[in-house]
Amino acid sequence: MEIIAYAAIAYMAFQFLVALVNLLTGQYLKKGKPGENRIISILIPARNEEKNIGRLLDDLSRLDYRNYEILVYDDDSTDQTASIVHEKSLADNRVSYMKSTSLLPGWLGKNHACHHLARQARGEYLLFLDADVRVIPCLLTDSLAFMEKHNLDLLSLFPVQQMKTWGERLTVPLMNRILLGNLPLMLIRLIRLPDIAAANGQFMLFKSETYKRHWFHKKVNDKRVEDIRIMRLLKSLNFRGQTLLSGGQVSCRMYAGYSEGINGFAKNVHAFFGNNWLILFIYIILTTFGLFAVWVSISFPVMILYLSGLIILRIIISAQSRQSWWLNVILMPFQQVTLILISIMAAYRQITGKLYWKGRRV
Helix, strand or coil: CHHHHHHHHHHHHHHHHHHHHHHHCCCECCCCCCCCCCCEEEEEEECCCCCCHHHHHHHHHCCCCCCEEEEEEECCCCCCHHHHHHHHHHHCCCEEEEECCCCCCCCCHHHHHHHHHHHHCCCCEEEEECCCEEECCCHHHHHHHHHHHHCCCEEEEECEECCCCHHHHHHCHHHHHHHHCCCCCHHHHHCCCCCCCCCCCCEEEEEHHHHHHHCHHHHCCCCCCHHHHHHHHHHHCCCCEEEEECCCCEEECCCCCHHHHHHHHHCCHHHHHCCCHHHHHHHHHHHHHHHHHHHHHCCHHHHHHHHHHHHHHHHHHHHHHCCCHHHHHHCHHHHHHHHHHHHHHHHHHHHHCCCEECCEEC
């Protein structure tokens, strides 16, 4: 128990330092103005997205950067996705509809869709957007300006997460808690080691020349967590990538409730820890039993200091993530229980191979 206590204190101090570095270095997308008017292809894979696709296309029609095309790949939708896209294409000739082709053996649906979208794109930049995000007019100007400033081959953003139910508040904040407490985002660009990587498939902006030289979604055609793998692959090829938090330019409601949140994160939680189940297990042990171990093995006053550090850490991460800090503090123990449930479900599905998403086995 004493080993757990001191390890928990050391790990909390490490997380505190990482979160503070992320906060002080401002790792979010800032306002900018690109120097050149290059065409951008906005590529949207969509499977049963009738609730979202119309709103996103409306958002995109209001962008202040005008030199772009929009390609929507209908991935065997069984709802009204196709008719909505067709209707929007009549109002805006920059919108094009792509009907799905047969899913080839060994491919996952989203990777297959993204690959085919890229094959049809004519832009000098390729922006892959998930259909459930929302964007504001300055999205492309700010993103392209950052790409040009740092000569990037890939920019990925973590959207501001919209949460409307208590179930979402118990699940969604876990993503940024893990990310911002363990990885100084500036190192993704500054250090070429492929293992220092993070990315979010909801927003990935590539230089077209770089992407089409390697066709990254084809290289990870059967991978569930394709975004992180693509960033690692890109860095291993000596290209430049960066991942930031959205400064409000892009937002998303990832999951509509507790069950959906658990199912969604269960398919990729181990990827946050380098696909290493042992590291995930150690993380859960330290973050679950650390407080009790410090109290029992050291002293009550040290436990109070440790708890205070955890609370301040949660406040720092919540502020960066544009989330309610006081709700995240109150919900800390319940979010921890949720993380345990997600990890158990992820391990079960890994062992049994029973993982489905949007009606497909993945």
